[in-house]
Amino acid sequence: MSWSLDSQRKVWKCTEYTDLDYAEINNLAEYGQPNSPYEKGFDPDFDPDFSKVTVEMPQIEVMTNGYGRNVSADTFEVVRRFLRESLPFPTGTYNFYELVQAGFANLEDRLYITNLYGRDAIRLSGKIDLLGSAYIHGSVSFALMRSTRFLYAKTYRRVVAEIGARDDNWDFESSNWFAQKINRILPPLVGPDHYNLDPGKPIRLNYTGPGKISIAESSAPNFASALFYRYADRIF
Numbered sequence: 267m268s269w270s271l272d273s274q275r276k277v278w279k280c281t282e283y284t285d286l287d288y289a290e291i292n293n294l295a296e297y298g299q300p301n302s303p304y305e306k307g308f309d310p311d312f313d314p315d316f317s318k319v320t321v322e323m324p325q326i327e328v329m330t331n332g333y334g335r336n337v338s339a340d341t342f343e344v345v346r347r348f349l350r351e352s353l354p355f356p357t358g359t360y361n362f363y364e365l366v367q368a369g370f371a372n373l374e375d376r377l378y379i380t381n382l383y384g385r386d387a388i389r390l391s392g393k394i395d396l397l398g399s400a401y402i403h404g405s406v407s408f409a410l411m412r413s414t415r416f417l418y419a420k421t422y423r424r425v426v427a428e429i430g431a432r433d434d435n436w437d438f439e440s441s442n443w444f445a446q447k448i449n450r451i452l453p454p455l456v457g458p459d460h461y462n463l464d465p466g467k468p469i470r471l472n473y474t475g476p477g478k479i480s481i482a483e484s485s486a487p488n489f490a491s492a493l494f495y496r497y498a499d500r501i502f
Contacts, residue, residue, distance in 0.1 A: 269300050269307065277320045283332040284393050286323065286471075288401045291436055294319050294469050296458040317464040322472050325430045329478035332392040332431070333382055333399055337408050339427035339482035344375040348416055349423050349484035360416045376414075377432075379407040403471075407432045411477050422485040430477030437468035 268282035269290075278300060280286050290300040298314020301307040328334050339345045344365070355368045365371040380386045383400040390406070391399040411428040438457050463469065 271299075271309065271312065272322075275320075276315060276318065277322050279322045281324060281327060283323065283327050286321065286402065287394055288398050291402050291469065292458040294321070295436075295438070295463050296460045298462070314462075316462045317467040318470075319463065319467075320470040320472060322474055324475045325473045325477045326475060328392075328431045328473055329429060333390040333403060333406055334408060334429065334431045334478065335392055336389050337378065337429055337478075337480075339425050339429070339480040341378055341408070341429075342375070342410060342427070344371045344410075345425045345427065345482050348418075348425060349482060353418060355418075357418045357420060360418065361412070362410055362414055362416070365416060376410040377407055378409075379405070381405045402436060403434055404436075406434060422483060424481065424483040427480045427482070428477045429480055431473050433473060434471040435468035436471065437463065437466075 268280055268285045270279045270281075271277075272279060278294070280290075280300070285300075293300050293302050297303070297308075298316055298319055299309060299312055301309075303310070323332075329337070340349075344362075348365070348370075354370060360368075362371065362376050366373060366375075380390065381400075382390060382396075382403050382405075387396050387400060394402075408429055408431055411430050413428040415426050417424040417426070438461065
């Protein structure tokens with residue numbers, strides 16, 4: 267079982283993405299823990315605080331087995347631009363914030379924001395089914411982490427990106443991705459039997475540790491019309 271309790275912080279740790287399914291989310295909303303009283307692993311002595319239900323998962327797990335598994339360096343527009351556009355600064359190695367200072371990027375360019383119930387659902391759902399991932403996560407976002415480096419040389423360009431999923435949350439009653447009529451029908455069908463979360467206090471899904479390393483590279487005589495791109499993901 268991939269679930270364990272950090273009793274001091276009252277944080278549930280989940281090390282396998284596939285164990286964070288709709289049933290566990292419902293249990294967390296109803297009992298404050300991932301198991302129901304009818305399942306092995308239920309802790310009858312655990313006293314939940316429904317204003318602070320928190321799940322922690324390793325970044326590398328959500329980025330390789332979860333909805334981040336098909337997100338790579340070239341998913342970010344700033345990376346694609348860096349590989350093919352004329353650059354207004356000398357050759358060298360840069361971090362993202364130096365690109366901002368040089369006027370090549372904006373702060374929001376380090377983010378990729380999407381959702382798991384639209385056109386990206388099939389590509390990003392990960393190792394749980396489409397409806398499960400949409401129910402649990404809904405809107406999601408990713409970021410180029412601080413270790414990301416942009417290498418600019420005379421004959422090639424390379425981006426070594428560390429990518430992480432940004433912290434998420436779950437709160438069925440404030441969900442805005444179901445039509446209101448459907449939202450009145452779904453809770454009794456798939457939602458928790460007893461919704462015990464405090465109003466306005468969602469389940470927090472926090473991702474910790476290093477992200478996924480993804481490399482994007484271009485090499486062409488004329489970078490303004492680069493003809494060759496190579497992309498590869500590596501997990502460190």
